[in-house]
Amino acid sequence: QETIKVGFPVPLTGDFAAYNEVEGARCMAEMINQDGGVDGRMFELLVQDTGADTQTAISLTERYLGEDIVALATIPFSDTMIPVAQIAGSQGVSVIQAQSTQVEMHSGVVDNFITNVAPDPYTATAAANYALEQGVQNVAILTSDEGGSWSAALPEWFAEVIVENGGTLQTRLNYTSGTTDWSPQIAELRGLDPAPDAVFISWAMPDIGILIRQMRSAGLGAWVVGSDGFDDPSLDALAEEDPSLLDKVFFGTLAPAVPGSRIAEFQDQCAEMGMEVNGLFPSLGADTIRIIEYGVQTAGSTDPAAVREAIRNAESIPVMSVEEITFQDTGSYALREIPVIGFENGERVVLSQEIPENVPDWQ
Amino acid sequence: MLEVRNVSKNFGGVQAVQSVSFTVGDNEIHGLIGPNGAGKTTMLNLISGLLSISGGEIELDGTPVHGLPAEQRARMGIARTFQNLRLFRNLSVRRNIEVAEIRMRGSKVADPALLSDAIDRFGLRGVMEHTPDSLPYGQMRRLEIVRALALRPKVLMLDEPAAGMNHAETDQLFENLTWLRARHPCSIVLIEHDLKFIMSACEKLTVMNMGRLLATGEPAEISSNEEVIKAYLGQGTHSNGRTKNEKLETDA
Amino acid sequence: MNPSQRRGLLGSALLSLLILLIVGAYYLWGEAWQARILYATFVNLLVVVGLQVFMGNANLTSFSHAAFMGIAAYAAAICVTPVAMKAISLPDAPWGLNAFALSPWTSALIALGITGFLGLLTGLFIARLTGVGVTIVSIAILVIVHSIFLHRTDIFKGNQALFGIPKVLDLPQITALVILAIFGARWFRESRFGLQLRACADDEIGARAMGVNVYRTRLVAWVLGTMFFAVAGIAYAFFLGTISARPFYFNFVFLTVAMLILGGLRSVSGAVFGTLLISIGLETIRWLETGPEILGIQLPQMLGLSGLMLGVVIVGVMAFLPSGLMGNREIEDIIRPKRQETP
Amino acid sequence: MDYAIQQILNALSFGAEYALIALGLAIVFSIMGLVNFAHGEVIAFGGYSMVIVGTLLTRNPFLLMGAVLLACVLVSVLLERVAFRTVRKADLTTGLLTAFGVSIILQNLFLLLGSPRPIPATQFIFLDRTITLGAVQVSSLQIYETLATAVAIGFLLFFLRRTTLGLAMRAAALDFEMVRLCGLRANRVIATAFAVSGLLAGLACIFIMARRGSVLPHMGFDPVLTAFVACVIGGFGSLPGAVLGGFLLGAVEVAVLVLLPQSYGGLAQAVVFALVALILVWRPDGILSPAREKGDKV
Amino acid sequence: MLEIQDLKVTHGPIEAVHGIALTVAEGACVTLLGPNGAGKTSTLSAITGTARSTGLIRLAGTDISRLPVEARAKRGIAISPEGRRIFSNLTVRENLVMGAAGRRDKSAIGSDIRGWFEQFPILGERRDQPAGTLSGGEQQMLAIARALMSRPRILLLDEPSLGLAPQITARIFDIIGDLKRQGITILLVEQNATAAIELSDYVYVLNNGLISSEGPAERYGDGSALMDQITGVHG
Ligand SMILES: Nc1ncnc2c1ncn2[C@@H]1O[C@H](COP(=O)(O)OP(=O)(O)OP(=O)(O)O)[C@@H](O)[C@H]1O
Ligand SMILES: Nc1ncnc2c1ncn2[C@@H]1O[C@H](COP(=O)(O)OP(=O)(O)OP(=O)(O)O)[C@@H](O)[C@H]1O
Numbered sequence A: 001q002e003t004i005k006v007g008f009p010v011p012l013t014g015d016f017a018a019y020n021e022v023e024g025a026r027c028m029a030e031m032i033n034q035d036g037g038v039d040g041r042m043f044e045l046l047v048q049d050t051g052a053d054t055q056t057a058i059s060l061t062e063r064y065l066g067e068d069i070v071a072l073a074t075i076p077f078s079d080t081m082i083p084v085a086q087i088a089g090s091q092g093v094s095v096i097q098a099q100s101t102q103v104e105m106h107s108g109v110v111d112n113f114i115t116n117v118a119p120d121p122y123t124a125t126a127a128a129n130y131a132l133e134q135g136v137q138n139v140a141i142l143t144s145d146e147g148g149s150w151s152a153a154l155p156e157w158f159a160e161v162i163v164e165n166g167g168t169l170q171t172r173l174n175y176t177s178g179t180t181d182w183s184p185q186i187a188e189l190r191g192l193d194p195a196p197d198a199v200f201i202s203w204a205m206p207d208i209g210i211l212i213r214q215m216r217s218a219g220l221g222a223w224v225v226g227s228d229g230f231d232d233p234s235l236d237a238l239a240e241e242d243p244s245l246l247d248k249v250f251f252g253t254l255a256p257a258v259p260g261s262r263i264a265e266f267q268d269q270c271a272e273m274g275m276e277v278n279g280l281f282p283s284l285g286a287d288t289i290r291i292i293e294y295g296v297q298t299a300g301s302t303d304p305a306a307v308r309e310a311i312r313n314a315e316s317i318p319v320m321s322v323e324e325i326t327f328q329d330t331g332s333y334a335l336r337e338i339p340v341i342g343f344e345n346g347e348r349v350v351l352s353q354e355i356p357e358n359v360p361d362w363q
Numbered sequence B: 001m002l003e004v005r006n007v008s009k010n011f012g013g014v015q016a017v018q019s020v021s022f023t024v025g026d027n028e029i030h031g032l033i034g035p036n037g038a039g040k041t042t043m044l045n046l047i048s049g050l051l052s053i054s055g056g057e058i059e060l061d062g063t064p065v066h067g068l069p070a071e072q073r074a075r076m077g078i079a080r081t082f083q084n085l086r087l088f089r090n091l092s093v094r095r096n097i098e099v100a101e102i103r104m105r106g107s108k109v110a111d112p113a114l115l116s117d118a119i120d121r122f123g124l125r126g127v128m129e130h131t132p133d134s135l136p137y138g139q140m141r142r143l144e145i146v147r148a149l150a151l152r153p154k155v156l157m158l159d160e161p162a163a164g165m166n167h168a169e170t171d172q173l174f175e176n177l178t179w180l181r182a183r184h185p186c187s188i189v190l191i192e193h194d195l196k197f198i199m200s201a202c203e204k205l206t207v208m209n210m211g212r213l214l215a216t217g218e219p220a221e222i223s224s225n226e227e228v229i230k231a232y233l234g235q236g237t238h239s240n241g242r243t244k245n246e247k248l249e250t251d252a
Numbered sequence C: 001m002n003p004s005q006r007r008g009l010l011g012s013a014l015l016s017l018l019i020l021l022i023v024g025a026y027y028l029w030g031e032a033w034q035a036r037i038l039y040a041t042f043v044n045l046l047v048v049v050g051l052q053v054f055m056g057n058a059n060l061t062s063f064s065h066a067a068f069m070g071i072a073a074y075a076a077a078i079c080v081t082p083v084a085m086k087a088i089s090l091p092d093a094p095w096g097l098n099a100f101a102l103s104p105w106t107s108a109l110i111a112l113g114i115t116g117f118l119g120l121l122t123g124l125f126i127a128r129l130t131g132v133g134v135t136i137v138s139i140a141i142l143v144i145v146h147s148i149f150l151h152r153t154d155i156f157k158g159n160q161a162l163f164g165i166p167k168v169l170d171l172p173q174i175t176a177l178v179i180l181a182i183f184g185a186r187w188f189r190e191s192r193f194g195l196q197l198r199a200c201a202d203d204e205i206g207a208r209a210m211g212v213n214v215y216r217t218r219l220v221a222w223v224l225g226t227m228f229f230a231v232a233g234i235a236y237a238f239f240l241g242t243i244s245a246r247p248f249y250f251n252f253v254f255l256t257v258a259m260l261i262l263g264g265l266r267s268v269s270g271a272v273f274g275t276l277l278i279s280i281g282l283e284t285i286r287w288l289e290t291g292p293e294i295l296g297i298q299l300p301q302m303l304g305l306s307g308l309m310l311g312v313v314i315v316g317v318m319a320f321l322p323s324g325l326m327g328n329r330e331i332e333d334i335i336r337p338k339r340q341e342t343p
Numbered sequence D: 001m002d003y004a005i006q007q008i009l010n011a012l013s014f015g016a017e018y019a020l021i022a023l024g025l026a027i028v029f030s031i032m033g034l035v036n037f038a039h040g041e042v043i044a045f046g047g048y049s050m051v052i053v054g055t056l057l058t059r060n061p062f063l064l065m066g067a068v069l070l071a072c073v074l075v076s077v078l079l080e081r082v083a084f085r086t087v088r089k090a091d092l093t094t095g096l097l098t099a100f101g102v103s104i105i106l107q108n109l110f111l112l113l114g115s116p117r118p119i120p121a122t123q124f125i126f127l128d129r130t131i132t133l134g135a136v137q138v139s140s141l142q143i144y145e146t147l148a149t150a151v152a153i154g155f156l157l158f159f160l161r162r163t164t165l166g167l168a169m170r171a172a173a174l175d176f177e178m179v180r181l182c183g184l185r186a187n188r189v190i191a192t193a194f195a196v197s198g199l200l201a202g203l204a205c206i207f208i209m210a211r212r213g214s215v216l217p218h219m220g221f222d223p224v225l226t227a228f229v230a231c232v233i234g235g236f237g238s239l240p241g242a243v244l245g246g247f248l249l250g251a252v253e254v255a256v257l258v259l260l261p262q263s264y265g266g267l268a269q270a271v272v273f274a275l276v277a278l279i280l281v282w283r284p285d286g287i288l289s290p291a292r293e294k295g296d297k298v
Numbered sequence E: 001m002l003e004i005q006d007l008k009v010t011h012g013p014i015e016a017v018h019g020i021a022l023t024v025a026e027g028a029c030v031t032l033l034g035p036n037g038a039g040k041t042s043t044l045s046a047i048t049g050t051a052r053s054t055g056l057i058r059l060a061g062t063d064i065s066r067l068p069v070e071a072r073a074k075r076g077i078a079i080s081p082e083g084r085r086i087f088s089n090l091t092v093r094e095n096l097v098m099g100a101a102g103r104r105d106k107s108a109i110g111s112d113i114r115g116w117f118e119q120f121p122i123l124g125e126r127r128d129q130p131a132g133t134l135s136g137g138e139q140q141m142l143a144i145a146r147a148l149m150s151r152p153r154i155l156l157l158d159e160p161s162l163g164l165a166p167q168i169t170a171r172i173f174d175i176i177g178d179l180k181r182q183g184i185t186i187l188l189v190e191q192n193a194t195a196a197i198e199l200s201d202y203v204y205v206l207n208n209g210l211i212s213s214e215g216p217a218e219r220y221g222d223g224s225a226l227m228d229q230i231t232g233v234h235g
């Protein structure tokens, strides 16, 4: 019986190891295999570490292509995804990425790319919509060039939606990664008149933890709004110190990973099977497997092109993180509900969940 | 001809050289002597350009050189050795010499056989592929001289070339210098504390003391100069016979 | 040509033979995907040999090579990418950068020119410094260039991909470049500049007193080194088709410096051996990391081993072989030791 | 006006942190000519020990501080023993590269045994309280840090200039064997230097942890890179130079952040490093020491 | 005081001294003569422990050949080494303090330093200058003074007159004479055979790593007979 081979030339070490989608993918593949596979076909994951190096990812890709894979996934950065997709494309194989939100993957540069999530403007819009509901008018955004469009353009999209709805963008402030002292930026924020209602930053731990803490102790009560970078278990540590620190914090993200959600349930199941899956990003790997499962089932074969065709044409594909996603209208990214997550007594709660309609023009 | 006129040098508060003048004639072996710390090495550094002068002038064959960088002076023919050896540790003896010779490659080298003869004469032939570290001290000193010679110097300045050598070796050095002068006529400035060596080798002496010029002249004049005796040679008042010996040798 | 230059030619020829043997082995027995690894190794080899030119001969530590490589890669990429592609990848580029496309040759020449010019400009500063000063300023160059790549996203796309670069080069071409580089670096080492630079490294004052213009010698080596990095950068862009700022930063610097010092920075052969050894070693470790089965024994997964090993190699070499595998020797010194002249 | 004072205070606090780290680098450099890039990993090690001790033994912040200091001192001395002792006689390049190697090893160990994610450790956060003085706000941490730096520099200067052990440290940098010939256990002298540097790293670690509340494998790299630059501006190996360089960098960094138009904000680091490069070209031996003429002397 | 048997000294693969025996009696001054490269410095390095050696080295009856360098120094061996090896970044004064670093009676250090500044006034003038900027001869004086700052039981001097002006050379030999009278044991390596022999009680001549001749100083007269032996000029 043939197997369903999926290649994972991904960073298991180095600065980007936290993306590790293999964790979720392994667990989901194991679950499906234990249930007898996809019409008797078992999943087989080919995994090797790239240390986030593009060259290595590419040579591993070529190697996996020689082993009849159905699809492959790699680090969610376009500088690696594009060449990997180009090479995979030459053999008809698709790249199915679980976490990639970068917009330029959808500019038509490759046609064999599918991502399980929606691009950055969607998260920005969902967050902005919720902020507007809370009466936010005046916003300040913090940007950095270091995270690509995620950290530089995403805040702008957020501001665009706010401004379109009658709000004001008061200022843009800049920062660099590894900031452990935000005093200069906070001094600037304190100088704003009127005081901002919300501060948007698309960034990650630990820097944002420090920012939130320093803002609060400097007496700045504005909402702190963010994107999927906030979706990290270590943010919850702030609640241990003082749950009220997180009271006015929320973020738009890729999928709802809150207590009681499907993702949390999945993580529990994995833990029972002895496979540790931590955090949102690794869990999303399970969606990749579910998407491929659907494709293989529908196509009735492991021919990569047929599988991709099946996935793109599906009205609805059931995945782990949400009930369903679809690629019918978009071709390369999933239209799915974007959750906005906030905190109640330090616990994550879903504040809103929608497929935003008013996404700024990004294409 | 090298002419030093009213040259001074101070390091912060230390007046290492104060308005010193002397002339080294063509083809002359000129001794530069004086007590420790008199400023001899400093004077060499000033002439070779490793230190910039605080005042005065230095001329080589009538061209002022005191404004030029050290490497340019070396190319003009001011070569030197160092009191604390400065050989290229990771280069073989051959290549140590080559570094100095390279400068000459563009121009037509006068007397191409000079180096080869010097290498034989100074006993380096057998160690051409060795690195300096593995050589005995005396041989390193000789290598410094040959290396300086590769610049085909007009003025060759030697800073205590006989330090650490015994009498036999000093004698041999003396012979080598004599040979050298016959083979490659040039002015030689010689700093030494071995008075016997100085007195027999030099045609002219300049004595420095505490940064100042004390006297300059023929060895015979110098050795009978009261001030020089007082400041440098010593008056034989010491308890052991050593200084008397030295005097004797001086007179010889 | 003097004897050391003749030996230099011999040594370069031997190293080239080694390179050709490796490439030959690939064509005979290799699998397609290994071509990538080989190509990447050769790009690194270009960089490491270029590093040897300055770091090895001057015995100064510089970390800016990744920056120069990046500059050349971007310059070549921006010039060569077809206009239609640039409309997608660089829609906001200023100064009409996205309105023209040049032939690969012209693009490469422009990239070399720009990098060389910047090499000269930075060299004017670097050549004045010694010791840690050089390291610091080189780090400054690396950080500044990286910041600009990140900041001017309209031109460089920052950490995002600049894609659509046509694939111009392949294994045969880079093999030729590597061989050229080896001859070049060896020629430099044995040239008057190389010799003078090595003398400066041992004793700067001594060298000046021997008529060596320290400043100019360092400058020449620095600029020449940047040309090697430029070629490597162009080769990188012309093969991969996609570049970003990420690979041209500290990680790459560490890797290449480790390669250089394993082989021994004083020798070109050392640079070559170091690169080959570390590349092979990393491939092996990468395979071991994933927990393969050897002789029926299932090894555990050991992630992070490759990074660890890189550090261990650096520390180990520095401690036990401070001048690297080759030290002062070149390949021909091992195969045909110098005859000692009899006195 | 208040705003200006506020930003000046910020600059001081940035500077104090750099100065503290730079001191740790400078002391090792002045003793054995080693550019210790692994200093940042010593700091990170302090952070990880805090996590371990904090979860296993005690959550008492003061005991934890002791544990962090001890851990940093121990690991610093251990590094000297296993890695740096072998390259003691080697030249600058060798030492620098060894330190790089050690830094890579430690970072990967943290990754392997710890996690690529930040691990929270929030026990020191209580140090970071905002104090309002009129319209100006200062963090208590900023005050502690500036004080700690001042005390450290005072103590170190006294130690190096006035005690035999201090003298021996400086002497060992020049001629290790000769120090032994003078009858001193030179190994111990150098170990002491590393212990002092570890202590400084521990102090810096406490302040950093108080600010960020979590550890990361590469958390030490950036601050040490900056501190390294501070050292060089001040004249490598000079302790007052390190402090001065640290404060100067802090000032430049805040100034660039505040004065540069926000659209150029991404270039802040570039501007800082460009300034550094220019300073170095102007004064190769650091701003404190005008280029000294040495002639043929060493 | 010092007794050496079958001493072999190696520098890496090179054996510089091939098995020599040597005795320095308590309070005596013994001179080691020999051409360049004979192994004189190597012998001294073996005694201080800075060179690798085999054989017996006994100081005041105890075998010290296994002791580390600093322990030997603590037992009273001091050296003014070849190449002077002053601490160039430390000031002149600090160099002297370093010399006394192993000493227990800290109180007398200050007066000892003043004593040396009287002996060598130029050093006094340069007391706060980095020692690296001293002239060659000044450094030599400093090296000797530093060795004596430890108040050693046995003093090893490696070519103390190297680079010194005649007057200072004379002074150095005077000082050595004084030290001898004070009962300090001295092992002297010198190129200046005449002066050295005059001072010393016993003489060893080293050639190519072996002792080629030895005897009481008187036997060598003014040393001129030795000149023929000490000819090993390389080349
Ligand atoms: N770079 C410097 N900085 C400060 N003082 C210096 C420097 N170089 C030399 N001096 C001082 O200048 C004086 C002259 O030194 P110099 O080396 O010229 O003496 P010298 O005549 O060569 O003595 P010797 O015979 O002992 O070698 C010395 O007292 C020395 O301390
Ligand atoms: N560090 C070393 N490495 C290799 N060889 C050495 C080393 N030190 C000394 N030698 C060799 O050992 C031999 C003896 O050297 P040593 O320095 O003991 O001679 P010496 O009698 O003190 O001579 P000099 O009068 O020149 O000081 C020489 O041939 C020398 O080349």
Ligand SMILES: [Mg+2]
Pocket (backbone or CB within 6 Å): B040, B041, B042, B083, B159, E135, E136, E137
């Ligand atoms: Mg002198």
Ligand SMILES: [Mg+2]
Pocket (backbone or CB within 6 Å): E040, E041, E042, E082, E158
């Ligand atoms: Mg000797």
